[in-house]
Amino acid sequence: MRPFSTVPAFIEALLDARTEQPSRRHFLKTSGMLVVSAGVASVAGPFASDAAAQAAGPYPDINFRQLDSWIVIHQDNTATFYVGKTDCGQGTGTAFRQMMADELDIAYASTTCIMGNTDITVDQGGSGASDAIQVDAWPMRRVAAEARRVLLEMASTRFGVPTAQLTVANAIVTVTADPTKRVTYGDLIGGRRFNVALTGNNINATTGVAKVKAVQDLKIVGQSPQRYDIPAKVDGTLKWAVDVRLPGMVHARNVKPPVAGAQLVSIDESSVRSLPGFVRVVSKGNYVAVICEREEQAITAARQLKATWRKPATAPFPASEDLFTYMRATTPTSSQDPEVIGDPGTAMAGAAKVVEASYEIPFQGHTAIGPAHALADPSNGQMTIYSNDMKSYGLRDGVAEFLGMPRDKVRVVWMEGPQGYGRTAADDAGFEAAYLARELGRPVRMQWMRSEETAWDSKGPAFTVSMRGGLDAQGNLVALEYDARAADYCHLGYNEAETVLISQLMGTRRNPVAPGSSATPSNMYAIPHTRTSTHVVSLPLVWETPLRTGNLRDPNGPQSTFAAESFIDEMAVAAGADAVQFRLKLLTGTTEDDGGFKRVRSIAAIKAAAATFGWDTRPSPKPLGRGPILTGRGIAYAFRGQTVVAVIAEVEVNRTTGRVWVKRLTCGHDCGLVINPEGLKHTVEGGMQYALSRTLKEEVTFDTEKVTSVDWVTHPTLTHMDAPERIDVVIVNGDPNPNRPDLPHYGAGEASGKPTLAAVANAIFDATGVRLRRVPFRDARVLAALRAAGV
Amino acid sequence: MSNVTLKVNGLAHTVDVDPATPLLYVLRNDLGLQGPRFGCGLGQCGACTVIINGTAVRSCVTPVSTVRSEITTLEGLAQNGTLHPLQQAWIDEQAPQCGFCQNGQIMTAKALLDKNPNPTDAQIRDGMSRTLCRCMTFYRVQAAIKRVVNKGVA
Numbered sequence: 019m020r021p022f023s024t025v026p027a028f029i030e031a032l033l034d035a036r037t038e039q040p041s042r043r044h045f046l047k048t049s050g051m052l053v054v055s056a057g058v059a060s061v062a063g064p065f066a067s068d069a070a071a072q073a074a075g076p077y078p079d080i081n082f083r084q085l086d087s088w089i090v091i092h093q094d095n096t097a098t099f100y101v102g103k104t105d106c107g108q109g110t111g112t113a114f115r116q117m118m119a120d121e122l123d124i125a126y127a128s129t130t131c132i133m134g135n136t137d138i139t140v141d142q143g144g145s146g147a148s149d150a151i152q153v154d155a156w157p158m159r160r161v162a163a164e165a166r167r168v169l170l171e172m173a174s175t176r177f178g179v180p181t182a183q184l185t186v187a188n189a190i191v192t193v194t195a196d197p198t199k200r201v202t203y204g205d206l207i208g209g210r211r212f213n214v215a216l217t218g219n220n221i222n223a224t225t226g227v228a229k230v231k232a233v234q235d236l237k238i239v240g241q242s243p244q245r246y247d248i249p250a251k252v253d254g255t256l257k258w259a260v261d262v263r264l265p266g267m268v269h270a271r272n273v274k275p276p277v278a279g280a281q282l283v284s285i286d287e288s289s290v291r292s293l294p295g296f297v298r299v300v301s302k303g304n305y306v307a308v309i310c311e312r313e314e315q316a317i318t319a320a321r322q323l324k325a326t327w328r329k330p331a332t333a334p335f336p337a338s339e340d341l342f343t344y345m346r347a348t349t350p351t352s353s354q355d356p357e358v359i360g361d362p363g364t365a366m367a368g369a370a371k372v373v374e375a376s377y378e379i380p381f382q383g384h385t386a387i388g389p390a391h392a393l394a395d396p397s398n399g400q401m402t403i404y405s406n407d408m409k410s411y412g413l414r415d416g417v418a419e420f421l422g423m424p425r426d427k428v429r430v431v432w433m434e435g436p437q438g439y440g441r442t443a444a445d446d447a448g449f450e451a452a453y454l455a456r457e458l459g460r461p462v463r464m465q466w467m468r469s470e471e472t473a474w475d476s477k478g479p480a481f482t483v484s485m486r487g488g489l490d491a492q493g494n495l496v497a498l499e500y501d502a503r504a505a506d507y508c509h510l511g512y513n514e515a516e517t518v519l520i521s522q523l524m525g526t527r528r529n530p531v532a533p534g535s536s537a538t539p540s541n542m543y544a545i546p547h548t549r550t551s552t553h554v555v556s557l558p559l560v561w562e563t564p565l566r567t568g569n570l571r572d573p574n575g576p577q578s579t580f581a582a583e584s585f586i587d588e589m590a591v592a593a594g595a596d597a598v599q600f601r602l603k604l605l606t607g608t609t610e611d612d613g614g615f616k617r618v619r620s621i622a623a624i625k626a627a628a629a630t631f632g633w634d635t636r637p638s639p640k641p642l643g644r645g646p647i648l649t650g651r652g653i654a655y656a657f658r659g660q661t662v663v664a665v666i667a668e669v670e671v672n673r674t675t676g677r678v679w680v681k682r683l684t685c686g687h688d689c690g691l692v693i694n695p696e697g698l699k700h701t702v703e704g705g706m707q708y709a710l711s712r713t714l715k716e717e718v719t720f721d722t723e724k725v726t727s728v729d730w731v732t733h734p735t736l737t738h739m740d741a742p743e744r745i746d747v748v749i750v751n752g753d754p755n756p757n758r759p760d761l762p763h764y765g766a767g768e769a770s771g772k773p774t775l776a777a778v779a780n781a782i783f784d785a786t787g788v789r790l791r792r793v794p795f796r797d798a799r800v801l802a803a804l805r806a807a808g809v
Numbered sequence: 810m811s812n813v814t815l816k817v818n819g820l821a822h823t824v825d826v827d828p829a830t831p832l833l834y835v836l837r838n839d840l841g842l843q844g845p846r847f848g849c850g851l852g853q854c855g856a857c858t859v860i861i862n863g864t865a866v867r868s869c870v871t872p873v874s875t876v877r878s879e880i881t882t883l884e885g886l887a888q889n890g891t892l893h894p895l896q897q898a899w900i901d902e903q904a905p906q907c908g909f910c911q912n913g914q915i916m917t918a919k920a921l922l923d924k925n926p927n928p929t930d931a932q933i934r935d936g937m938s939r940t941l942c943r944c945m946t947f948y949r950v951q952a953a954i955k956r957v958v959n960k961g962v963a
């Protein structure tokens with residue numbers, strides 16, 4: 019037995035906090051292994067022989083082809099699941115537990131889930147692309163099914179009856195013919211290894227011999243157990259990455275160039291040397307950090323440090339008010355070959371009515387509520403990084419490369435943090451902490467300040483989209499052209515040693531430069547003649563810029579869908595058609611479909627949303643109302659991967675102030691098999707409201723030298739005042755064979771935001787007759803548009 | 810540096826810090842009370858909220874030496890192992906997404922309901938309006954507050 023005394027108190031507290039029943043902590047303590055859901059003394063893989071030796075590393079990759087790497091059964095007949103994912107607050111950990119418990123035939127409450135620590139969980143890449151449930155849950159289900167199979171074999175041997183004559187429920191195996199003969203999983207294997215090899219060319223393909231259950235046999239999937247992480251988040255006991263404190267640690271703050279692209283000329287260290295707690299100024303190239311013993315001392319010292327910078331000879335970027343003019347005029351850095359269906363040129367020339375419009379979406383940022391942070395500990399010649407980075411494995415790999423350390427000397431302890439919806443500055447802070455920790459030989463906590471986070475975190479690219487559509491004499495959409503430009507050159511990857519900000523500031527230049535990408539619409543409309551083209555453009559300054567682009571929640575989806583689904587609405591208006599009917603007609607105009615049954619599922623999602631909302635079929639706009647408040651409703655729909663969503667927004671537009679309130683949201687949401695309906699609804703609500711913030715509030719502003727949106731005043735975000743009064747999430751299963759035993763589970767983390775921008779724009783048009791084609795719809799912009807239109 | 814004595818969640822502490830140090834850093838780094846969080850350091854987001862004299866106070870812009878009365882942090886809301894009704898409502902409503910801002914949401918709501926146990930929907934929106942959430946859990950947070958209001962247990 020390994021005593022738990024080697025675990026720091028806060029890890030013990032953490033385990034207590036995660037405990038839903040008193041027995042949980044007990045089994046973790048007595049199971050003969052050290053289990054750490056996030057913490058200092060984690061061990062190599064689920065089974066540890068010597069925790070002290072383990073703390074010193076090395077930290078080899080966990081072998082995903084071993085059942086023991088995924089599942090441990092304890093003597094008290096409970097189980098711990100080890101998965102290589104991270105939960106960004108959408109409850110994926112709870113969903114994984116449900117799925118694995120179901121396949122294993124154990125009660126949900128008898129399980130725990132350990133996530134995303136590079137040295138104890140298999141490398142499933144952490145989070146990204148809303149694929150946790152769609153992709154990563156499959157190996158989890160299969161290995162849990164395999165564990166059940168192996169346990170049944172063991173029981174079969176014990177009782178001398180074939181497995182077909184055994185019954186299993188709640189982790190107890192019974193001889194069907196003689197229920198007095200029973201054995202628990204804990205008695206069969208508790209605390210010991212399975213020693214069962216798995217197969218699969220890669221981690222996503224991991225499998226044993228057993229098959230997963232048919233959907234109809236799943237009992238825990240489809241229920242809504244509460245998220246296990248929430249209690250400790252509301253009683254203050256959860257320890258987050260931001261909370262870790264280690265003996266001897268120091269606090270670091272960055273000093274960023276005051277102007278984008280500025281060169282550091284000199285640092286006057288005497289400006290801070292006498293400050294209390296001062297430890298060191300570290301600088302290399304244009305990277306500068308100040309380190310002090312205490313946090314507030316580091317903040318003061320970073321503010322007071324005198325440094326001389328040389329401005330770049332040319333402006334790094336146009337001012338934000340000139341951004342779209344610049345983007346349209348500049349020569350693209352790359353253009354994709356247009357995708358052409360039919361003969362759009364001829365069709366457009368022969369159309370009875372042609373409509374043209376262009377749309378603009380500015381840079382928008384992650385701007386996490388808690389600025390980027392990480393703590394790095396260089397003890398034992400290793401590097402341990404405590405981070406909320408959603409891709410903990412990538413952070414490990416990238417830091418190892420950046421520091422020139424062997425990969426197995428670096429580990430990332432993943433802990434919870436503020437919203438991580440893509441390539442956040444958590445990547446950057448992790449590298450910075452590790453670099454400084456190595457320089458100082460002490461644990462270093464890096465914490466970005468608010469202005470740094472808001473100005474310098476990675477951005478979703480700005481888009482301009484030009485669209486043209488042609489209607490025939492009967493009002494059918496016969497031709498459509500989509501042409502998008504994204505300011506996305508030099509797009510950041512995740513945790514790349516060559517492109518994280520510290521690396522750029524130190525002078526590294528990745529070659530070749532990442533080309534970036536634009537995006538095309540995701541709908542399934544049958545339009546006979548289309549031309550879809552995309553381009554990427556670059557701002558003058560490519561490196562060391564606060565306008566670095568990186569993945570932001572459903573990268574490029576909200577931008578392209580804002581244009582595409584606003585424009586479909588414009589075509590419906592031109593045709594004098596109802597917005598729902600116009601879309602349904604475009605979807606029923608063909609019988610073509612694909613493996614995901616995207617067309618029929620589109621129809622189902624739109625119809626479900628319209629029915630729940632109580633959609634009144636009529637063309638837009640409504641006759642203009644008389645009072646100060648104008649109301650309207652709009653719809654938009656999109657795919658994210660295989661998940662289809664239709665969003666209907668009802669708005670109130672105040673014609674005297676320009677304020678838009680989205681009073682009601684309805685979402686028809688089909689992500690296949692739903693694991694946890696309540697959890698799904700909350701995620702969808704969050705996704706739509708997040709998109710409301712992008713629709714109504716968010717924009718990165720800049721002059722020709724620097725970003726000027728640097729806090730919550732200059733960078734407004736949605737608030738309680740803006741929350742809808744009512745949100746309905748309708749779970750749709752539009753599969754043509756809804757009861758198929760292999761109904762897939764698709765992702766849900768991002769889809770619902772995608773069409774929300776256009777739904778709101780369409781609703782504003784319905785209310786006012788004014789078409790807004792430039793996000794965000796802040797009061798002043800809306801009011802100006804209403805005034806210009808005489809509304 | 811100088812000695813500052815604080816009473817937090819019923820316990821007195823003396824710390825040796827610069828009197829201008831924001832209360833937030835003393836709570837988090839000296840007293841290990843990490844319910845309050847750093848979100849902006851500017852008094853704009855509410856992540857660092859604590860309750861002093863029944864008022865929701867932003868500890869990131871409160872110099873530690875100016876605090877005269879007892880401080881309640883998120884850790885101090887539960888009594889004898891029983892969660893505060895708001896905390897329970899937060900669980901029942903499954904209000905958080907990532908949860909990072911929720912200290913501010915809960916503490917601001919507590920101060921709001923302590924002053925006005927029966928707020929209207931508009932008063933809830935208004936009272937919570939400066940407490941930000943980047944996961945946009947506003948709809949559920951308001952629902953959780955209304956659960957408590959409707960039960961009359963705050």
Ligand code: FES
Nearest residue numbers: 848849852855869
């Ligand atoms: S951290 Fe204090 S208000 Fe934001």
Ligand code: FES
Nearest residue numbers: 908910942943944
């Ligand atoms: S729950 Fe994530 S910031 Fe509020």
